[in-house]
Amino acid sequence: MKLAAQKLAYGYPERRIGNDVTFELHAGEVLCLLGPNGSGKTTLFKTLLGLLPVQGGTVMLDGQDLCTLQRDEIARLVSYVPQAHGAFFPYTVREVVLMGRTAHLGLFAAPSARDHGAALDAIRRMGIAHLADATYTRISGGERQLVLIARALAQEARMVVMDEPTANLDFGNQVRVLERIRALSADGIGVLLSTHDPDHAFLCADRVAMLHNGGLLACGVPDDVMTAAQLQHLYGVDVVVTEVALGQSKRRVCLPLGMRA
Amino acid sequence: MPHFFVSETSANRYSLIIAAAAMALCGVVVAAFATGRYPVLLSDLLRILWSWVGGTPHGLDSTLETVVLQIRGPRVIAAVLVGAALAAAGAAYQNLFRNPLVSPDILGVSAGAAVGAILGIFLSLGVVAIQSMAFAGGLAAVGMVYVVARAVRGHDPLLVLVLAGVVLGALLGACVALMKYLADPYNQLPAITYWLLGSLASTDSRDMWVAAPLLLVGLLPLWMLRWRINVLSLDDEEARSLGVSAGRIRLVVIVAATLMTSAAVAISGVIGWIGLVIPHFARLLTGPDFSKLLPVSVLLGAGFLVAVDTLARTMANIEVPLGVLTAFVGTPLFLWQLATARRGWQ
Numbered sequence: 001m002k003l004a005a006q007k008l009a010y011g012y013p014e015r016r017i018g019n020d021v022t023f024e025l026h027a028g029e030v031l032c033l034l035g036p037n038g039s040g041k042t043t044l045f046k047t048l049l050g051l052l053p054v055q056g057g058t059v060m061l062d063g064q065d066l067c068t069l070q071r072d073e074i075a076r077l078v079s080y081v082p083q084a085h086g087a088f089f090p091y092t093v094r095e096v097v098l099m100g101r102t103a104h105l106g107l108f109a110a111p112s113a114r115d116h117g118a119a120l121d122a123i124r125r126m127g128i129a130h131l132a133d134a135t136y137t138r139i140s141g142g143e144r145q146l147v148l149i150a151r152a153l154a155q156e157a158r159m160v161v162m163d164e165p166t167a168n169l170d171f172g173n174q175v176r177v178l179e180r181i182r183a184l185s186a187d188g189i190g191v192l193l194s195t196h197d198p199d200h201a202f203l204c205a206d207r208v209a210m211l212h213n214g215g216l217l218a219c220g221v222p223d224d225v226m227t228a229a230q231l232q233h234l235y236g237v238d239v240v241v242t243e244v245a246l247g248q249s250k251r252r253v254c255l256p257l258g259m260r261a
Numbered sequence: 262m263p264h265f266f267v268s269e270t271s272a273n274r275y276s277l278i279i280a281a282a283a284m285a286l287c288g289v290v291v292a293a294f295a296t297g298r299y300p301v302l303l304s305d306l307l308r309i310l311w312s313w314v315g316g317t318p319h320g321l322d323s324t325l326e327t328v329v330l331q332i333r334g335p336r337v338i339a340a341v342l343v344g345a346a347l348a349a350a351g352a353a354y355q356n357l358f359r360n361p362l363v364s365p366d367i368l369g370v371s372a373g374a375a376v377g378a379i380l381g382i383f384l385s386l387g388v389v390a391i392q393s394m395a396f397a398g399g400l401a402a403v404g405m406v407y408v409v410a411r412a413v414r415g416h417d418p419l420l421v422l423v424l425a426g427v428v429l430g431a432l433l434g435a436c437v438a439l440m441k442y443l444a445d446p447y448n449q450l451p452a453i454t455y456w457l458l459g460s461l462a463s464t465d466s467r468d469m470w471v472a473a474p475l476l477l478v479g480l481l482p483l484w485m486l487r488w489r490i491n492v493l494s495l496d497d498e499e500a501r502s503l504g505v506s507a508g509r510i511r512l513v514v515i516v517a518a519t520l521m522t523s524a525a526v527a528i529s530g531v532i533g534w535i536g537l538v539i540p541h542f543a544r545l546l547t548g549p550d551f552s553k554l555l556p557v558s559v560l561l562g563a564g565f566l567v568a569v570d571t572l573a574r575t576m577a578n579i580e581v582p583l584g585v586l587t588a589f590v591g592t593p594l595f596l597w598q599l600a601t602a603r604r605g606w607q
Contacts, residue, residue: 051498075504082502088359088494089549099492103504108485110552133271155503 001027001062001158003048003078003190009056010040010047016055017043018214025192027158030185032201032222033194035211036235041194044211045161048192050074061159075103078159079152083167084144090135093147097123100154122153126180142173149180160184162193166200178204198231198239198254210234223252275553278546282560286341289564293337293571299328331466339464339472339528340570341563344535346476346525348562350518351536352543352554353483356494357514358419361544365522365536368426368515372433373402374526375457379440382452388463391456392527399523402433407515418508419497458582459530461570468528479521480559482513487552490514494549532584534591535562541598 003025011017017040025031035041046052048059050066059066061077069077079100087096100122101115111119123132126146131139136147145165152160165181166174174197181191182204195201201208201222208225210217212234218225228241231254238257243250294301301309305321309329312319319326350365358367366372377398381391406429410422437457444450483490489510492500500507522536539562540554547553566583569590573581 046498049502051501071501071506072504075502080499080502082496082499085496089356089361089544091491091549095491095548095550099495099503102488102492105488107489110488151503 001077001190002060003159003192004060005048005057006060007057008044008047008054008059010044010052011055012052013055016214018211019056021057021211021216023209023216023219025159025190027190028185028188029206030181030191030193030204031207031209032205033192033209033211034196034198034201034226034234035194039211040214041211042163045080045163045192045194049078049080049161051080072103075155075157077157078161079155079157081145081148081152081160081162081165083163083165084141084148087136090137093123093128093131093134093136093139094119096136096147097151097154100151103155118156119150119154122150123147125153125183126150142169142176145169145173145177146180149177149184153184158188159190159192162191164194164196166195166197174200175203198226201226202252202254226252226254271548275547278553278557279560282557282564286560286564286567289567289571290337290341293340293567294329294333296571296575297328297333299324301325301329301333305329335464335466335469336461336570336574337567338469339461340567342469342473342476343461343525343529343532344539344562344564344566345559346479346521346562347532347536347566348539348543348558349480349483349555350522351562352540352551352558353490353514353518354536355540355544356490356549356551356554357511358423359494361541362537364533365518366430366533367423368406368519369402369430369433370399370519370522371526371531371533372430372437373405374399374523375531376402376433376436376440378456378527378530379437379444379453382449382456383440383444385449392468396523396527399526400519402429403515403519405429407512417497418511455582456530457584459532459584459587460573460580460582461529462574462580464528472524472528475524476521479517479519479524482517484555486510486513487555490551491549494551530584532566532587534587534595535566538591538595538598539565542594545598 005021005023008021009016009019010021021044023031033041043052047054050069054067061069061074066074097119098111098115101111101118105111105115120132123129126149128143128146128150131143131147136144149165165177169177178200181193185191205222207220208222209219210225210230217234218230226241228239231239231241240255240257241252242255243252291303294306295303305325306329308319308321309326313330347365354363354365354367355361374395375398378391378395381394386394406422406425409429410418410425413421441450441453444453489505492503492505493507493510497507540558543554543557543561547557569586570583573583573586
């Protein structure tokens with residue numbers, strides 16, 4: 001199972017945003033997409049999910065062309081975690097997660113006991129069982145993000161696309177969400193996520209893709225791709241990438257340099 | 262397998278609400294028969310109905326039979342059907358447009374029906390023709406709104422739909438004003454005003470045989486698509502990413518709701534507030550899940566209109582227009598909800 005973009009052009013008919021994007025995401029792998037504001041990360045994601053029409057090239061999902069798939073077929077192969085948001089009506093967390101089962105339900109069906117079970121299972125996997133009967137509109141942003149990931153899990157797709165899952169979260173919640181994402185990939189799910197923090201890529205990514213001026217600047221293993229020079233080119237600020245010793249192991253971190261007095 | 266993971270208390274609570282709403286509806290219907298110049302007691306009502314079904318004599322005054330079968334019966338059934346239809350359409354639209362302040366005539370169905378009916382009165386047509394024109398007018402108005410909204414591309418489809426509905430509704434309102442201005446002030450204007458204020462006084466059993474199937478045909482898809490309608494209350498792109506063909510389901514819901522509202526408006530005239538207040542009230546009881554919201558809205562809408570219509574025909578020597586009374590009852594109810602239940606939405 002893989003998600004493959006081949007020479008993909010995306011954007012809108014009157015305004016092309018990106019061109020010639022080629023990459024693959026395999027099940028069980030975390031691919032982190034970095035790019036400055038306005039580089040088209042969300043537009044790329046929506047194109048990969050079939051929410052926006054492909055402007056050129058192809059997207060292959062499990063060996064099938066995205067353009068030939070029905071909405072529910074796409075939803076069974078790849079799920080989407082949008083940025084945590086408000087809801088229009090006060091659904092319970094359980095009901096929100098249950099909506100992830102829709103692609104497995106017949107057109108006229110309502111969720112069965114099995115679907116309720118799958119939803120509760122997903123809620124437990126995200127560690128938010130205590131919130132199951134809480135009202136979605138009244139929980140915190142970090143909790144909502146976990147609920148939306150649980151909904152994607154209930155969808156039982158092998159691929160998950162997450163749009164800035166750590167945006168608007170406090171430091172602790174960011175780390176918690178990244179840990180859940182690692183756990184998902186250990187369960188064999190392929191995760192494509194975008195983030196504004198290069199350290200998040202060092203923390204959780206198997207591979208990193210950098211989106212710059214509507215094209216892929218680089219794509220590869222974090223240690224190879226995320227050099228100070230590349231990150232400077234990507235974001236336009238001076239950075240240093242250094243190693244920090246953590247007991248026996250080492251970890252790379254990225255620090256901005258521009259703030260010196 | 263036991264449903265241990267489906268919250269027991271919420272399922273129990275829902276059964277309780279449904280039972281209470283159904284009992285309230287039955288109570289209001291019985292009270293409606295018992296109220297008026299010829300009060301019909303429950304025992305007499307049951308005897309007359311039994312003899313009507315079985316064809317056996319009931320041994321009661323024939324006036325009473327006429328009251329039940331010819332006058333009050335059709336009117337009560339009309340109130341049940343119209344109230345249920347407006348509340349169901351309102352509940353569906355509030356989910357569809359992700360806004361609890363939306364009523365079934367947001368896409369111009371009432372305005373279109375009004376133009377149709379008033380044109381019929383203006384041309385001095387018969388009752389059946391006027392009703393047919395009202396029905397057709399409602400469908401045509403929403404059809405036009407939908408086509409216009411489809412033609413405008415590159416915007417949020419929902420927003421364009423609402424805007425087109427508001428703009429076209431205003432245009433149709435101007436048409437109504439023009440026809441009122443030109444109408445004969447002695448014959449036609451009172452009839453037009455009467456129709457615009459809404460009334461069930463002139464409904465007969467023949468109306469029921471036409472309207473009831475249309476209302477059921479509209480209600481059925483709403484019930485069958487209840488889960489998709491839930492998902493549709495999310496963002497459009499989110500709903501699509503969950504596997505719902507948002508545009509197609511939306512069209513089906515609009516057609517179903519328009520069919521019901523048009524049929525209701527055609528027999529009752531314009532009755533506001535029910536489609537706005539009742540689903541809102543029902544949501545406070547059941548929560549937003551459409552599979553619970555729809556049945557409770559239907560029961561409450563039916564009960565509310567039967568109660569208000571009973572008031573309308575008995576509280577004064579003349580009929581009080583329904584549209585006026587629903588507003589008088591609905592406005593304080595709505596303000597009270599707004600003040601006490603702000604947490605209902607964001």
